[in-house]
Amino acid sequence: GLGLQPLGDLAGDLPEIRTAFGSIGGWDWLLSLLNSTGDSLELQQHGVRLLAQLCKGGAFGEAHAARVGQTLEQALRRSNNDPRLLYWGLWAVQQLHGVNSLLANLKASSEPSVVMSTLKSLGCLTWGQGDGAGPEHAPAVIEATLQAMRTHQDNRDVLDHGVFVLGKLAAYSMSHDMQGVQHLEEAVSAAASGLIQLLSATVGQSEMVRSVLEAIAEILDSCSGFPTGPPAH
Numbered sequence: 537g538l539g540l541q542p543l544g545d546l547a548g549d550l551p552e553i554r555t556a557f558g559s560i561g562g563w564d565w566l567l568s569l570l571n572s573t574g575d576s577l578e579l580q581q582h583g584v585r586l587l588a589q590l591c592k593g594g595a596f597g598e599a600h601a602a603r604v605g606q607t608l609e610q611a612l613r614r615s616n617n618d619p620r621l622l623y624w625g626l627w628a629v630q631q632l633h634g635v636n637s638l639l640a641n642l643k644a645s646s647e648p649s650v651v652m653s654t655l656k657s658l659g660c661l662t663w664g665q666g667d668g669a670g671p672e673h674a675p676a677v678i679e680a681t682l683q684a685m686r687t688h689q690d691n692r693d694v695l696d697h698g699v700f701v702l703g704k705l706a707a708y709s710m711s712h713d714m715q716g717v718q719h720l721e722e723a724v725s726a727a728a729s730g731l732i733q734l735l736s737a738t739v740g741q742s743e744m745v746r747s748v749l750e751a752i753a754e755i756l757d758s759c760s761g762f763p764t765g766p767p768a769h
Contacts (some may be wrong), residue, residue: 540570540582547589558595566590567607574614581620584611588624591631608673609749622653625736630657635669635677636734642680648691651684655697659679674705675723681705682730697746703751707758728755 546553557563577608587604591597597604608625619741629637635658642654646661658677669677681701688694702733706727731748738744 540579540586544582544589547559547586547595548592550759551592551594554590554592554595557590560599562607563590563595563597563600563603565722567603570611574611577615577618577621580611580615581618581624584608584621585624585626591628593631597632604628604632604766612614617647619649619653622650626654626657627660629727630661635661635673639676639680646687648688648694649747652680652691652693652697655681655684655701659697659700659704671709671714671717671720674709674717675719678702678705678723678727682726684728685734691765692744695734695744699744699747699751701729702731703754706751707754710755710758725753726761731755735736 543553543557547557566583566587570580570587573579573583584617587608608628612618612621612625618756626638626641629641638654638658642651644657645651645654663669664671681698685695685698706724709717709720709724712720714724730751735745735748735752738748752761
């Protein structure tokens with residue numbers, strides 16, 4: 537892979553590597569490489585992973601956003617949405633354009649593999665810590681996730697990733713002042729309700745039940761600072 541894998545590791549861990557890469561014209565080299573080696577899936581996978589790591593910041597990726605988007609689109613089309621390429625490609629898009637880019641993708645696609653990878657990317661976001669994903673984005677993400685789960689209710693992988701997103705995001709939202717963010721309280725209630733409905737619908741499916749219960753437990757853990765039980769007299 538022309539050293540792309542170790543370079544991707546370094547770029548992911550060290551901001552100075554990303555900056556150096558962008559300063560010496562590395563973007564032109566990487567994008568040209570990806571566009572000229574479409575017949576090698578392994579090289580494309582390592583290249584798109586490196587591209588996603590560079591998009592974490594410091595590599596001047598914003599100046600190449602249009603070319604990055606075109607290159608990713610071509611790579612995904614050539615690979616028939618290879619799951620690994622799709623995951624890193626979506627992550628790169630989110631880093632460049634924010635969480636709304638993933639939402640647009642989730643709403644626009646009817647392909648289960650694309651929906652699953654988009655949910656996986658949403659689940660990997662570090663909410664509230666610089667990924668362009670704060671409490672103000674939570675209501676739209678929860679709504680889109682619930683819609684995707686309803687549309688693909690017979691797809692176990694979509695449901696699994698959707699459950700993880702709902703649990704993580706509802707728990708994150710509960711740790712904030714929900715009154716200060718429009719529709720956040722309603723969204724958290726919808727997420728909890730969706731999880732409970734799924735729990736009722738999947739009785740007998742032990743793995744799914746466990747996933748849903750873990751998501752609910754995560755939400756409850758986030759409520760540990762709130763008063764429980766009847767008020768003291």
